[in-house]
Amino acid sequence: MRYQVSNKYKAVVIGGSAGSFQGITQILANIPKDFPLPMFLCLHRLKHVRNGFVEALSIKSNKIVAEPFDKESVKKGGVYLAPANYHLCLELGNTLSLSTEELVNNSRPAIDLTFESASYVYRDKLIGILLSGANKDGAYGMMKIKEKGGMTIIQDPQESMINAMPNAALAATKIDHILTVNEIVNFLLELDKACRG
Amino acid sequence: MDDNTPDIEITELRKLTQVIKDKYDYEFKDYAMSSFKRRIKRVLDLYKFKNVDKLINVLENNPDYFEEFVSEITVNVTEMFRDPTFWKVLKEQIIPNILLNHNKITVWHAGCSSGEEVVTMCAVLDELGALDKAKIIATDIDTAIINKAKNATYSMKNMEVNNKNYARYQGTRSLEYYFKETNGEAVVHKSLLENVSYRKHDLVQGAIFSKFDLILCRNVMIYFNQTLQNAVLNKLHESLFKYGYLAIGSKESLIWCEIANKFIVVNNEEKVYKKVKD
Numbered sequence: 143m144r145y146q147v148s149n150k151y152k153a154v155v156i157g158g159s160a161g162s163f164q165g166i167t168q169i170l171a172n173i174p175k176d177f178p179l180p181m182f183l184c185l186h187r188l189k190h191v192r193n194g195f196v197e198a199l200s201i202k203s204n205k206i207v208a209e210p211f212d213k214e215s216v217k218k219g220g221v222y223l224a225p226a227n228y229h230l231c232l233e234l235g236n237t238l239s240l241s242t243e244e245l246v247n248n249s250r251p252a253i254d255l256t257f258e259s260a261s262y263v264y265r266d267k268l269i270g271i272l273l274s275g276a277n278k279d280g281a282y283g284m285m286k287i288k289e290k291g292g293m294t295i296i297q298d299p300q301e302s303m304i305n306a307m308p309n310a311a312l313a314a315t316k317i318d319h320i321l322t323v324n325e326i327v328n329f330l331l332e333l334d335k336a337c338r339g
Numbered sequence: 340m341d342d343n344t345p346d347i348e349i350t351e352l353r354k355l356t357q358v359i360k361d362k363y364d365y366e367f368k369d370y371a372m373s374s375f376k377r378r379i380k381r382v383l384d385l386y387k388f389k390n391v392d393k394l395i396n397v398l399e400n401n402p403d404y405f406e407e408f409v410s411e412i413t414v415n416v417t418e419m420f421r422d423p424t425f426w427k428v429l430k431e432q433i434i435p436n437i438l439l440n441h442n443k444i445t446v447w448h449a450g451c452s453s454g455e456e457v458v459t460m461c462a463v464l465d466e467l468g469a470l471d472k473a474k475i476i477a478t479d480i481d482t483a484i485i486n487k488a489k490n491a492t493y494s495m496k497n498m499e500v501n502n503k504n505y506a507r508y509q510g511t512r513s514l515e516y517y518f519k520e521t522n523g524e525a526v527v528h529k530s531l532l533e534n535v536s537y538r539k540h541d542l543v544q545g546a547i548f549s550k551f552d553l554i555l556c557r558n559v560m561i562y563f564n565q566t567l568q569n570a571v572l573n574k575l576h577e578s579l580f581k582y583g584y585l586a587i588g589s590k591e592s593l594i595w596c597e598i599a600n601k602f603i604v605v606n607n608e609e610k611v612y613k614k615v616k617d
């Protein structure tokens with residue numbers, strides 16, 4: 143399958159829940175240290191465990207993974223992880239914001255909120271990637287990304303440990319690419335090349 | 340999530356905040372855009388308003404509705420001993436430090452929501468034997484939630500998470516010491532809250548009304564944009580005695596605020612600052 147990589151893209155959002163840890167670690171281990179686009183990660187996680195998750199994700203990552211503070215500015219190539227028990231959103235003007243609004247899809251952080259707010263800010267210049275998971279969080283967000291002309295990618299339900307989440311996205315909107323984690327990595331590497339011009 | 344309502348445009352939000360400003364003199368224009376937009380969308384869904392214009396229309400014609408509206412757009416999520424390690428620092432370092440130099444302590448909970456934070460403060464002070472030295476003011480913009488705070492009655496279901504927090508804080512008692520269970524609800528002992536006064540106050544438009552040794556404004560300014568955060572931080576700064584302490588939420592930061600140079604960091608992990616310049 144040929145992907146339409148181009149240097150028009152400005153950001154990547156990744157959502158995942160049960161069964162996504164391995165995939166996300168593999169992605170972080172394989173993208174280069176100077177991958178130029180910012181990445182926003184919204185992964186379902188234990189509510190009251192504030193520490194440890196960033197560290198676990200960082201072990202094999204080439205990039206520094208950080209939990210942002212409220213109203214932190216997005217930096218080129220930064221990797222931002224939604225903190226435990228906070229929704230992570232993008233604001234116009236290139237900042238991140240946090241919120242403790244109600245749970246959405248039983249989740250806080252909720253992938254739908256990260257994806258929708260990112261689609262509003264980055265419009266057709268956003269790539270949304272949804273990995274394995276046990277509920278439907280992210281499906282609405284993927285729909286919003288598609289509505290704004292962004293690119294939608296799901297982890298192949300066949301490969302996903304739990305495929306409810308990718309399948310829900312598939313049912314909700316047009317998915318541009320159904321890829322295994324290996325293929326997602328290759329895609330990101332090509333994107334990396336394209337963005338460097 | 341559902342998608343019955345179309346996307347709300349910024350121009351519609353501008354119109355809405357202008358109407359609210361003109362008619363009610365509340366200023367929401369500098370609330371953080373993404374969450375404010377979701378709050379408005381939620382109100383549209385909740386009351387089955389077909390669009391923002393309908394909401395504007397209702398606000399223009401039904402002054403009685405306004406307080407309910409404010410109540411619905413504010414985010415009131417809170418817990419007792421939220422961020423347990425913060426309360427541990429407060430108990431072991433901050434409050435003892437304040438009491439080292441004075442025999443009294445004045446505290447302001449700015450954006451106290453339903454009062455769990457206030458109950459927590461009183462419990463900590465009680466455990467330090469300092470409750471009778473305290474004068475506490477708790478404020479919020481939301482009238483309904485302030486009344487809830489005054490009532491200090493919480494569902495037993497919520498007490499689960501509160502109990503877990505208390506255990507992580509490593510309190511010397513059990514949380515049950517502070518309330519009585521009645522009809523499935525935890526009623527906080529009135530004696531614990533004797534030194535607290537609750538008031539409605541708007542951090543955005545409201546005037547500075549007193550000076551404090553310690554201000555907690557936690558998880559309130561995350562709903563504001565940077566412009567408004569700076570403005571509110573100026574007010575909080577002015578409301579502190581020199582060498583007084585300011586505590587913000589654990590995921591908030593003063594680093595990029597204009598006023599940062601008038602504070603020093605006392606505890607970076609728990610986001611406690613000290614005013615060192617007027």
Ligand SMILES: C[S@@+](CC[C@H](N)C(=O)[O-])C[C@H]1O[C@@H](n2cnc3c(N)ncnc32)[C@H](O)[C@@H]1O
Binds near residue numbers: 414421559
């Ligand atoms: C998420 S709660 C925080 C409660 C508590 N401080 C905590 O950290 O658990 C935020 C509160 O800020 C209040 N708030 C929002 N805007 C405000 C304003 N302009 N003035 C005063 N309070 C405000 C809301 O009504 C809400 O109760």
